Amino acid sequence: MQKRIFYNKYGRMKYVAHLDTISFFERLFKLSKIKIKFSGGFHPRPKFSFGDPVSLGVAMYNEPLDFETLEDISNDEILKRLNDVTPNEFDIIKVIDRGDKSSIVKDYDSVKYSVEFETVEDLKKIESIIKRDEIIVTKEKKGKTTQRDIKKFIRKYEIDNNIMFLYLERISPNAILRLEELSKEYIIKRCGYIEKKIL
Numbered sequence: 001m002q003k004r005i006f007y008n009k010y011g012r013m014k015y016v017a018h019l020d021t022i023s024f025f026e027r028l029f030k031l032s033k034i035k036i037k038f039s040g041g042f043h044p045r046p047k048f049s050f051g052d053p054v055s056l057g058v059a060m061y062n063e064p065l066d067f068e069t070l071e072d073i074s075n076d077e078i079l080k081r082l083n084d085v086t087p088n089e090f091d092i093i094k095v096i097d098r099g100d101k102s103s104i105v106k107d108y109d110s111v112k113y114s115v116e117f118e119t120v121e122d123l124k125k126i127e128s129i130i131k132r133d134e135i136i137v138t139k140e141k142k143g144k145t146t147q148r149d150i151k152k153f154i155r156k157y158e159i160d161n162n163i164m165f166l167y168l169e170r171i172s173p174n175a176i177l178r179l180e181e182l183s184k185e186y187i188i189k190r191c192g193y194i195e196k197k198i199l
Helices: 011-015 018-033 075-085 122-128
Strands: 002-009 059-068 089-099 106-118 136-141 146-151 154-162 161-167 187-195
Touching: 002 075, 011 059, 018 075, 018 161, 075 089, 122 154, 122 161
Parallel strands: 059 187
Antiparallel strands: 002 059, 002 089, 106 161, 106 187, 136 146, 154 161
16 A cells, blocks of 8 residues: 655754664664565665655654555554654654555655744845846866756745745755855754645
8 A cells, every 4th residue: 555654853853864764764664563565685675765855954844755555554553653653853743645656756846945044134145046037056076067047946935034935846945045155053944845736
């Protein structure tokens, strides 16, 4: 049965790296005694499908994870069993069925982030970048310099006091934030994936 769970990872758990998160979920399903599908070969691994990794220390909310069960088990039972064995600052918030052709890549086309600034001045600096007609980012790799316009990956933005909400496609907030020298630290959170055609 094809399933998708949504989870929150925050507090101390936000410092668990992506590769460790994969191992964490493997242990979580083992402890909950939910039978899931594994890959073949000499070193079988759970057939998990995650969203894009985030930088270490970024809290994640409403984060999707796809997997397949090998037993007829209800979504409520999956939710209960997993939450019975989860640590603090990590929550399974929802379990849904998904179709065979459904996937995180196909179902969502952008991700919502929040960026909390210490000063309004820093927020205004980033807003001025977002308002540009083009946002050219230069990268150098193996002696080769490339440029790309990331403006097209910014679907939408909103401001609430000192918090900016960014709806981004295939880029992280850091791609924008690194373009300006800010006076204070900021806090990034990933708030969830946006279904296609909503924005």
